Amino acid sequence: MPAPPPNPSAASVPLLVSAAEPGRAAQWLHQFAEAERLRFAPWFAVALGAGVLLYFALPAEPPAAAVWVTPPLVLFALLVGAWRGAAAGWASGLVAALALGFAAALWHAGRQPAPLDLPRGAVVVTGKVASVDILPEGRRVTLERPRLGEGEPALPRRIRVRLRSEDPARPAPGDVLSVRALVRPPVPPAYPGAWDFQRAAFFSGLGGSGFAIGRASVEPGAESVPLAGLRAEIEARTTAALPGGAGAIAAALLTGGQSAIPAADLAAMRDSGLAHLLSVSGLHIAIVMGVSFAVLRFALAAVPPLALRLPGKPLAAVGALGVGGFYMLLTGAEVPMQRSFAMAALATLALLTGRRAISMRGLALAAAVVLLLQPAAVLGPSFQMSFAAVMALIAGWEWLRPRLPPPERRWRRRIAVALFGTVATSILAGAATTPFGLHHFGRLQLYGVVANAVAVPLTSALIMPAGMAAVALMPLGLEGLALAPMGWGVEAVLAVARAVAAWPGAAVPVPPITAGGLCVVAFGMAWLCLWRSRWRLLGVPVIVAGFVAGAAQRPPDMLVSADARLIALRTGDGLLLQRLSGASNLTRDVWLRLYGRETAELLPPQRAGTFAGGAIACEAGACAIRPSPAGAVAAVLLRGDPPAWACAGAPLVVSAEPVRGRCAARVVDRFSVWRDGAHAVWLEPAGPRVLSDREARGARPWVPPQPKPRNAAAAREAPPQPTPEPE
Structure with a gap:
């Protein structure tokens, strides 16, 4: 067996080596280590990011003590590298880097103040102006250490308020601003698995946003904010x-x-x-x-x-x-x-x-x-x-x-x-x-x-x-x-x-690829770009597999928004929307992106007719939804006073209003979304599969706890509170 060359080039490293040739395998490993010696370090950053992603993928918050697992792993990786060589040290170092990323995310989450419990009605918001954003229709201010009402304690999170377009106030960073406003917490995801505004706000320090319902009063601040003031001046x-x-x-x-x-x-x-x-x-x-x-x-x-x-x-x-x-x-x-x-x-x-x-x-x-x-x-x-x-x-x-x-x-x-x-x-x-x-x-x-x-x-x-x-x-x-x-x-x-x-x-x-498919694509891109030898080309099929897997997942057949004012029905020809007064334009746009559509057809209210080639048949009070025109009824969409057949035999009932126990089937109504957020429904042969936003996100610090009304009847009668859309 000839000895390996002293300085093999990257191109000399073969893609695959037979496991039946241990000598050839050792030679290949030696050549690979020499060719990729300078490429080991960047993979620690990849492992670090994987650890962060692992933390955010968990269905429940891990114990805070998990942070202390990282130091022993890092020490172990250093000892292995010194004792067994670079390859073994690199492998153990990847595990340590993954644990470090997980611990960093857990530590940062533990340092964040809890989300705010904001009042339901209008309140006078007072705080120091941290920044001012000029909008096409006015100004938006971000207040730090805000107070909601006179004599109330300062809050640990910032509040962002959009001033009225005709408001003559011109606040500058460092000023103290007071304004009567309607403030709401960050909005939940538009559908299970969508971008989480509440998670982003949790880590950015934002506690809520809203809009002014009166003119603001501004007092010059005792302390200036140099960079913020310079930014506003420029x-x-x-x-x-x-x-x-x-x-x-x-x-x-x-x-x-x-x-x-x-x-x-x-x-x-x-x-x-x-x-x-x-x-x-x-x-x-x-x-x-x-x-x-x-x-x-x-x-x-x-x-x-x-x-x-x-x-x-x-x-x-x-x-x-x-x-x-x-x-x-x-x-x-x-x-x-x-x-x-x-x-x-x-x-x-x-x-x-x-x-x-x-x-x-x-x-x-x-x-x-x-x-x-x-x-x-x-x-x-x-x-x-x-x-x-x-x-x-x-x-x-x-x-x-x-x-x-x-x-x-x-x-x-x-x-x-x-x-x-x-x-x-x-x-x-x-x-x-x-x-x-x-x-x-x-x-x-x-x-x-x-x-x-x-x-x-x-x-x-x-x-x-x-x-x-x-x-x-x-x-x-x-x-x-x-x-x-x-x-x-x-x-x-x-x-x-x-x-x-x-x-x-x-x-x-185009319909977006899923988060799992994106992770596979990103790993394939890292494999293709970080290595230097020919086996980097194995990243190409990994990228293709990520695209295929990410695009192959079937989108939901039905979506119900977090306030039930918007309900979507996916058909073979496009998208049908039931839109009630006050429905969120942001939610509609996010849904259109999910389905890869520019527009959607509105489902005419209280009108009989058939849609999607007969797969959706509507009467005055309900619509029967079938996976195919000749199939059995898989779900019923209530649209007011339902007919007698609406709850008979349908495995799923969806309604923008409380159903109040009128149907024995699985129910997704206004009370369901008020409690568990937006819902997604897949109509499958074995029966409808329903996923709520709370089930998708799990028990995490940025997910609000499930509301507990004083009595269920009052909760079913109370509509969800309107939430300002993120800007």
């Missing part, structure tokens, strides 16, 4: 100089707030694949730091005494990092910015020490930092899409770099790098973020590469540099000189977005 001066959608987008790029952008412009940016430009992230901080680095290095080089005595490049890099950190804090330090700044800090450190600036290890370290500081971020689209895009770009660059023309062919090499930077980056980033976009938003943008090929260079060369100049000129009152060209660039990007969004099929609604 936003106000930018929108004053650039009115309309262009000014709102320019302010979003400078301060991170998107609330003032008109809905039509948001839709155009989304459907054209340019929505990522509105969310400040790696592209924006790279531009800010790049421009800062160039300006600082030029300034140092322009002064001969400094140029001769100081290391210009390292000093400019450190200064640019400081500017990038300030920009991160100014824009709210969202997850994409945290990832970008962490990688920028590592790149600066690599520049100072002569190491490679961008690497998978740096990306993994940035992901680990974000996961340990904000474990709940792993569930959000910002974290997932940001890290997936950067991982794909690094892997693509690593594949391209040895295939570039040699350094002596300078111009050919520059052309190849330019093409990668303009076209390949859009393709790679778009492909990497597609599964996450499908899961969260249910839309597929087909022309994003074309739109990005125009919009990204405009953003890099004109919009962001002009915006930086505008912020620098604001103390002198000369920001208009730079905001004008910035506005020209934003208008050009908006024109591209509107044109591309108007193309046929620009944004195709």
Whole structure:
């Protein structure tokens, strides 16, 4: 048996080795360890994220003592690595990293204050203004340490209130605001398994939101909020100089707030694949730091005494990092910015020490930092899409770099790098973020590469540099000189977005893949990008399997909203909705995304007729629902005073009103959803399968306890309280 080569290349590692050849297997393991030696570390971040996901997937809250399982596991991994070598240490380290992620999520959840028990009626809300968001129709304020009523104690969670559009109050961060408002807790998921607003609010510190029913009174605060005040000042001066959608987008790029952008412009940016430009992230901080680095290095080089005595490049890099950190804090330090700044800090450190600036290890370290500081971020689209895009770009660059023309062919090499930077980056980033976009938003943008090929260079060369100049000129009152060209660039990007969004099929609604399928796809992407040898190609069938498994799951045949004002019936031709007065538009839109539909047909109230080829037959008081026109009745939808046949023999009865024991079958009515949240129903041959939101989420700290009315009759008569929709 020949000895393995001393420095095998990644391509020399075979995909599979027969178990019947132990010598060949040992040789393969040795080659694999040598080829992938630098790729072991990034998998610790993957295991860390898996531990966080494991915590959130549990049906009940684990005991707090589970946190103390992690230190022994980490110590055990270190001992195994020192005793048995790198491979065994890596395997035990993955287990320790998984336990660390689980413990971090559990620890962060235990530190959060309990959800608020808010009053049912209007109340005077008083608190210190933490931030002010400019909306197209007014202002929205976030109050910290709010008090609900005079003499009441301060609450540990923030309250967000939308002021009336005609309210003349102009609160600033640090002021004390008082307003009479209707405040409600965060809304529950629109259906079992949908995005959990209550979980997101639990970890973000938000206790409730609502709307004012009177004018606000504002008193100047004794303490100022420097960054929040500066953010509000920049936003106000930018929108004053650039009115309309262009000014709102320019302010979003400078301060991170998107609330003032008109809905039509948001839709155009989304459907054209340019929505990522509105969310400040790696592209924006790279531009800010790049421009800062160039300006600082030029300034140092322009002064001969400094140029001769100081290391210009390292000093400019450190200064640019400081500017990038300030920009991160100014824009709210969202997850994409945290990832970008962490990688920028590592790149600066690599520049100072002569190491490679961008690497998978740096990306993994940035992901680990974000996961340990904000474990709940792993569930959000910002974290997932940001890290997936950067991982794909690094892997693509690593594949391209040895295939570039040699350094002596300078111009050919520059052309190849330019093409990668303009076209390949859009393709790679778009492909990497597609599964996450499908899961969260249910839309597929087909022309994003074309739109990005125009919009990204405009953003890099004109919009962001002009915006930086505008912020620098604001103390002198000369920001208009730079905001004008910035506005020209934003208008050009908006024109591209509107044109591309108007193309046929620009944004195709598709049913979202499930969370389980997305996890499989994400693991396949990590396998494909993190390894370097040929067995990385095994990630491709894993990705395909995740898409197939995620898309194969059948959506519910019926949905009942958490207030029973909206009931959906899935048919072979589309979607039928029973909509009552006061039904949530947000819930309707989320349901449409679930089914991959743009619109739904309304079920005419109190009208007899047949729908879906006879599968749904309605009379004045009820609709009989069958899986097929010739099948037996699987469910009955009550619509008022039901006929005698409505409860006879139907295994399931659904109603927007309390049924009050009139039917012996399984009942999903207004009392059911008031108690257990939205319900999903699958009409199966063995009988209807019903899943409530409470069953899907389990007993977790962010899930409100089951309401306990004083008597069941009063609960059945009392309608669910209206809840303000999240903004």
